[in-house]
Amino acid sequence: MHSGRQAGYTFMALGLFFLGIYLLSAYGNHYYQRVGNLMMIYVILTVSLNLSSGIMGISSLGQIGFMAIGAYVAAILTLPPGLKERWLTGLPHWMHSIQTGLLPAMLLAGLLAAVVAFLVGIVILRLQGVFAAVATLGFLIIVKVIAENWMTVTRGGRGLSALPAYTNLWWTSTAAVVTIYAVWRILKSPHGRSMIAVREHDLAAQSVGINAPKIRLLAFVISAFFTGIAGALWANLIGVVSPGSFYLWLTLLIIIMMVVGGMGSVTGSVISAVGFTILLELLRGFENKIAMYGISYIIFAVVFLLMIIFRPEGIMGDREFSWRNVRRIIPLP
Amino acid sequence: MNINAISISFGGVKALDDYHLNLAPSRILGVIGPNGAGKTTLFNLITGFIRPDSGHIYFGDEEITHWEPHRIARKGISRSFQNICLFNRLSVIDNVIVGCQIRQHPSLLSALFKTPGFKRNEKKLRDSARRLLSVFGLEKQSDQRAMSLSYGDQRRLEIARALAARPKLLMIDEPAAGMNPRETEDLLALILKLRIEFDLTIILIEHNMNLVMPLCETIQVLNYGRLVAEGTPAEIQQNPEVIDAYLGDENDIASHGS
Ligand SMILES: Nc1ncnc2c1ncn2[C@@H]1O[C@H](COP(=O)(O)OP(=O)(O)OP(=O)(O)O)[C@@H](O)[C@H]1O
Numbered sequence: 001m002h003s004g005r006q007a008g009y010t011f012m013a014l015g016l017f018f019l020g021i022y023l024l025s026a027y028g029n030h031y032y033q034r035v036g037n038l039m040m041i042y043v044i045l046t047v048s049l050n051l052s053s054g055i056m057g058i059s060s061l062g063q064i065g066f067m068a069i070g071a072y073v074a075a076i077l078t079l080p081p082g083l084k085e086r087w088l089t090g091l092p093h094w095m096h097s098i099q100t101g102l103l104p105a106m107l108l109a110g111l112l113a114a115v116v117a118f119l120v121g122i123v124i125l126r127l128q129g130v131f132a133a134v135a136t137l138g139f140l141i142i143v144k145v146i147a148e149n150w151m152t153v154t155r156g157g158r159g160l161s162a163l164p165a166y167t168n169l170w171w172t173s174t175a176a177v178v179t180i181y182a183v184w185r186i187l188k189s190p191h192g193r194s195m196i197a198v199r200e201h202d203l204a205a206q207s208v209g210i211n212a213p214k215i216r217l218l219a220f221v222i223s224a225f226f227t228g229i230a231g232a233l234w235a236n237l238i239g240v241v242s243p244g245s246f247y248l249w250l251t252l253l254i255i256i257m258m259v260v261g262g263m264g265s266v267t268g269s270v271i272s273a274v275g276f277t278i279l280l281e282l283l284r285g286f287e288n289k290i291a292m293y294g295i296s297y298i299i300f301a302v303v304f305l306l307m308i309i310f311r312p313e314g315i316m317g318d319r320e321f322s323w324r325n326v327r328r329i330i331p332l333p
Numbered sequence: 334m335n336i337n338a339i340s341i342s343f344g345g346v347k348a349l350d351d352y353h354l355n356l357a358p359s360r361i362l363g364v365i366g367p368n369g370a371g372k373t374t375l376f377n378l379i380t381g382f383i384r385p386d387s388g389h390i391y392f393g394d395e396e397i398t399h400w401e402p403h404r405i406a407r408k409g410i411s412r413s414f415q416n417i418c419l420f421n422r423l424s425v426i427d428n429v430i431v432g433c434q435i436r437q438h439p440s441l442l443s444a445l446f447k448t449p450g451f452k453r454n455e456k457k458l459r460d461s462a463r464r465l466l467s468v469f470g471l472e473k474q475s476d477q478r479a480m481s482l483s484y485g486d487q488r489r490l491e492i493a494r495a496l497a498a499r500p501k502l503l504m505i506d507e508p509a510a511g512m513n514p515r516e517t518e519d520l521l522a523l524i525l526k527l528r529i530e531f532d533l534t535i536i537l538i539e540h541n542m543n544l545v546m547p548l549c550e551t552i553q554v555l556n557y558g559r560l561v562a563e564g565t566p567a568e569i570q571q572n573p574e575v576i577d578a579y580l581g582d583e584n585d586i587a588s589h590g591s
Pocket residue numbers: 343346347348366367368369370371372373374375415
């Protein structure tokens with residue numbers, strides 16, 4: 001198929017997507033808007049986890065640590081000055097009077113998460129497999145402990161509340177599209193091929209000139225950048241950040257979303273994040289109706305187990321969406 | 334290529350002991366010896382996967398003894414592996430493209446914005462990979478995953494990937510293992526062709542004398558990590574120590590001829 005036509009389809013699909021976002025923003029009720037926002041944030045989290053874990057093959061359990069960093073950066077930046085002065089006495093004085101909008105908060109959140117990923121990665125990425133998993137989990141725990149105890153900057157266990165609700169569907173959907181696009185382009189570039197080569201065979205990759213530690217670090221840092229942005233969006237959506245929010249439940253959730261979508265498939269991550277967000281909401285409604293609290297987690301776990309048993313490679317394996325395949329099923333012009 | 338007195342031992346085992354090599358450009362060297370003689374260890378030392386306990390390795394006019402593997406590869410040494418090590422889930426052509434993109438420093442930004450330069454470079458990579466695959470008769474399989482290839486094709490793809498990195502020195506570790514006589518003959522012709530087309534210096538590890546004898550100008554014989562003989566194929570065939578080292582081995586050297 002002609003690549004110009006594929007681009008045409010893609011633009012049309014994007015147009016439809018943003019039309020949907022417009023309709024939801026203008027006419028949807030608060031609940032649906034909130035689910036839409038969460039869905040987009042989960043898409044960002046899952047796709048960026050897939051870059052470091054699925055595509056690059058780093059067994060990371062610490063991803064949500066970068067989300068926490070992003071969320072706290074955004075929270076501190078966007079917190080109203082009065083509260084900042086009262087709560088965050090550990091901040092330098094000039095920061096007390098500053099309150100930024102969402103865009104600078106997002107970018108700084110992403111950047112700081114990336115810088116931390118760089119420093120942590122230099123140490124942790126020497127390890128492989130289970131060792132890397134344990135070390136990254138250690139990182140997550142350290143982030144949580146710091147958030148709990150650095151009272152004058154994070155306000156400890158009480159968390160930071162009264163954050164302005166800057167996040168809306170336009171921000172989350174645009175950030176999700178940018179994340180998907182960026183990871184997709186990386187995947188189709190020499191860098192992406194090098195990442196997969198290192199994942200498939202570290203030594204063979206080095207034997208054709210690939211600097212394996214460097215490419216691992218690159219994947220890790222980019223992944224943390226987008227995860228940090230997701231954290232910022234989350235902070236200004238929920239309005240509160242506290243240490244417990246960014247811990248094992250979210251860690252597990254995005255790993256499940258990635259695995260079920262297919263490790264290595266951007267398409268799979270998107271489908272899976274969208275699907276699981278809807279599933280979780282439906283289950284929650286169901287749970288409230290029959291007043292059997294906790295049942296939604298059980299059903300969720302069962303769905304995951306069934307997937308692992310009957311389709312261990314996930315919905316998409318490591319294949320990707322293409323208009324060519326769509327045209328085989330639906331006659332497009 | 335120049336190797337000076339390298340030694341390495343693993344635990345108590347001396348895998349390579351006071352090994353020397355002086356290899357002029359465009360020559361083909363064969364390295365033979367019984368199982369566990371230290372042949373693969375030699376490759377691992379030259380390509381930087383392991384470090385020698387003592388000794389020096391020179392390539393061109395530089396000492397590469399303690400270089401990282403990827404840097405040695407960029408300098409112009411490529412290898413294939415005894416136990417096939419392909420990028421299994423990448424397509425056949427992508428395996429080769431990964432080799433082709435060595436010594437390139439494409440920017441991430443050009444990939445993100447899909448600049449004309451980026452597209453041109455991708456097309457160039459794909460074209461040269463395709464050309465290389467056709468030399469190896471693998472062009473029909475180029476979109477399959479590497480893991481789906483037959484054993485012989487996988488071995489050939491490994492050499493194709495190594496060549497894609499444009500090496501000056503190509504090192505091949507038992508390429509004929511598991512091949513039938515016919516395939517071995519084809520491989521012989523292929524290596525002879527590649528050598529001229531790409532102006533290669535080659536080091537070949539091989540048990541199959543039908544490949545080693547006609548191909549190599551010099552042969553080194555290793556046994557228990559020691560260099561026991563070095564010479565032309567004719568000299569090696571008559572060397573009593575060599576016959577000794579191989580005695581009782583299935584690859585009895587005297588029964589094979591060039
Ligand atoms: N990484 C390693 N760690 C420990 N021992 C090793 C290592 N690599 C090789 N050895 C040992 O060094 C010796 C030489 O091994 P090597 O693989 O070089 O033999 P080879 O000549 O390639 O044999 P083959 O014909 O079976 O491939 C063997 O005793 C082997 O067990």
